[in-house]
Amino acid sequence: MAIDPDFQTTRQKVADHEGHAVFGPEEKPAKLGIHGTWVAVDFDLCVADGACLDACPENVFAWLDTPGHPASEKKADPLREEACIFCMACESVCPPVAIKITPK
Numbered sequence: 001m002a003i004d005p006d007f008q009t010t011r012q013k014v015a016d017h018e019g020h021a022v023f024g025p026e027e028k029p030a031k032l033g034i035h036g037t038w039v040a041v042d043f044d045l046c047v048a049d050g051a052c053l054d055a056c057p058e059n060v061f062a063w064l065d066t067p068g069h070p071a072s073e074k075k076a077d078p079l080r081e082e083a084c085i086f087c088m089a090c091e092s093v094c095p096p097v098a099i100k101i102t103p104k
């Protein structure tokens with residue numbers, strides 16, 4: 001299962017986290033939703049592989065500890081999504097296809 005490319009219409013924004021949106025459902029610690037809008041990471045799919053952090057030329061991602069989540073206990077949080085240059089590198093290297101880039 002990959003991130004829903006239509007999440008901006010199929011899900012509701014339920015929170016703000018460090019300046020980016022969170023699209024629910026969010027039921028911590030087991031369900032965390034999707035973080036980010038144009039750089040969107042489905043935290044419920046993220047396995048903390050880290051390929052996106054290595055691939056991103058703009059350092060958009062930072063680790064966020066998520067203890068108790070069944071898929072992984074840290075997530076690649078799109079903390080600096082405003083810096084994204086839409087190179088698509090992160091989307092193409094993510095093993096579980098948890099990232100959706102939507103150019104503005």
Ligand code: SF4
Pocket residue numbers: 039055056057058059060083084085086087088089090091101
């Ligand atoms: S599309 Fe490129 S610049 Fe944007 S977050 Fe992904 S790797 Fe970084």
